[in-house]
Amino acid sequence: MLNKLACSITHLLDARREGHSLPAGLYTREDVFQADLEVFFFSHWIYVGLECDVPEPGDATVIDISNTSLILLRDDDNEIRVVRNVCRHRGSRILDPGSTVVSKLVCPYHQWTYELNGELSYAPHMGKDFDKSCKSLKAVDFRSIGGLIYVCLSDNPPEDIADLENAMLDRLAPYDIRNAKVAHQIDVIEKGNWKLTMENNRECYHCSANHPELCVSFIDLDFGYDPESLSPADRQQAEEHFAMYNARTAAWEADGFPSATIEHTRNVETNFRSQRLIIAGAGESQTEDATAASSKLLGHMTRKDLGDMHLWGHNSWNHFMGDHAVTSMVIPLSPDKTLVRTKWLVHKDAVEGVDYDLEKLTHVWTETTEQDAELVARSYAGILDSAYEPGPYSRFSEGALDEFATWYIERMRAHGY
Template sequence: MTKVPAQRIDNALIDRNAVKTMLERRIPDHTLEQPFYNSEALFQLDMEEIFHKEWIFAGMSCELPKRGSYITVDIGLSPVIILRDNKDEIRAFHNTCRHRGSKICLAAKGKTPKLVCPYHQWAYDLDGSLVYNGQDMDESFDRSTHGLASVHCQVAGGYIFVCLAETAPPIEDFVKDMEYYLEPHDLYNSKVAVQSEIIEKANWKLVVENNRECYHCDGSHPELLNSLLEWDDNNDPRATPEFKALVEKQQNFWSGMDIPYQYQMRYDNRNRIVRTPLKEGTHSMTMDGQAASKKLLGRITSPDLGALRILHLPNSWNHGMGDHHIAFQILPISPQETKVITRWLVHKDAVEGVDYDPENLRHVWDATNAQDRTLSENNQLGVNSMGYQPGPYSKTYEFGVINFVNWYCERMKENLG
């Protein structure tokens, strides 16, 4: 009989030193100790050392079509405004008034010529400068020193990333990669046709771990496997001769259309991009495997582009096809709750009901997201047990999970100092 190990750190005693101790003693290629998945104190450290210091996927540039368009995103307890200013530049600010700190933009999205705080009507221009502060401030008040606090913001291939840190980590190479691989898709001239939000009652790391392997796919995702192949790399030890032949055939086809497909990994597993075939005879992640939108993206002339898989840790994975693009975003809410946002993008000129049917567009991933929610929530329930102890990952089927956990642990070590 396997005994539950006695060496545990009481959740009430979790602090920076306790986390360092657990990171130092962790078993390679194993799941993490229980507090990493359910401790309130460790969750707060995740927010401080990962989500407040790394680049976070926040939205798509096509969601800001005009000057004054804005979207909002809450990164833990830090709300952020992202907008298109009067110079057509995309900028980000902390969504908190410089008067008494009220949240300014309360809606998820909108359009406005000025940002006006609903509490006392202090108003800010789209460059963040304070332009109105009421009538009751005395002559010593300096309006120029009370603009909105800015947030690092970077647009890459139509994606918007923000970083709350004072000094943001490098992202330049990833930006170049995103522009290069997404150029044929031209997501700058796309639109969000459908968006969903679900709450998974699971720690954000369990949600990512579930995404980073398809070990569970055969038993859990019948809709997805109508089109998706379980592996995306010739170096995968499970890759069959038939898969390798399909890859060679499709890469020759893509080369003829000047479509990039090469495997690319950046920043110690943080970013990963590769174009890989879907099942032969399928062109899109739909129930019948056929294109969901008649109007293809960008300069694409064939729907047979496989799937451009993009990973950005800590909070996004993506599938780009010839006819539509799917962007996934996660935002931690609590130690055991994670918001999962899915955006389905099509060409900006595609007409609903003519070029695409929203239900057909979203059917496969609505089903898959629901299935993944059940898997992650059951995983959380088991991890919460007093009987839980770190278990081994399969190096064959779960190498993507190993890569994620290694990245997380290295970033935590470095950021904790």
């Protein structure tokens, strides 16, 4: 039988109307926030980083999710590891937040020392009968999907992560993200609930009015429109665009580049969507003039006309282009604060100032992320108001939001709420 807390959340879930945004409490309440962490960040697969975050043996970086701390590192055998940032002695944190280089993992408290594969190698003054073999750092279940690191903190991780792996293996291969490098990173704290951050990213209804830099290369029609609201000339233009889109997709696929839309967003555990999007204007990259930011293309790429390989997850969004990639990770901090960590990736041998200009590389998504942060804050402030009531999604432009809200309700119920 559900406890009182769960029943209270269940009432909110029951109150959600199909085709509408969520009841206010699902965005604002602390008990819901804690349930969200347990269900969506501790029981599902989440994106946490990249193999190229730790390019050399001894490279390590810490990812904190609420009270849980993980270490992503590369060991002496050049293998990726993800371990809990908790000493097996008395629980001290081993590494501080951020990135570092280590030869071993040494707990600062009592100097318990672990090899980079997590094995305990030194525990002073514990006696001859102390068995070090059972005190390795706790390993975390992870998958590297084309160089993107997904972890699951559950003892029973969803098996349909295989669907994501199968879908993205060929799509990501030409970009060779494992051998890219992080050219730049920014952390933005949005003043709103993590679900608002994800909802905002899953629609472009707001793009033309709020993202002038992005709209140079983004085509908002690709995210839906109401044909009856268009003039005959604009409707004809939209029809011509989608005819061209279908032809371009067919040509890409004929050339061996998977491009068609994959929707894995309802009646599933691992939520994702992928599609190769056309880039507007010059058609090369998401920059202020839609031309490539880096003359050295990513991985094995030889073409700049392959659009934007787009990948959504329930805590991430990613754009892979011929010259660079942009990845964003979402980590909830509280009901009203969300971390958005964005990274720009280039070829591992690309040199700043020679092969790419950092300002051109980062300008569009720096501006877009700041604009989105303001929109999320405005949305959250309105939801806190007693006048808020869930509003209808546009069936033309916000269908992905309805899918996300429906999936959210499904997964909460599957976990007993």
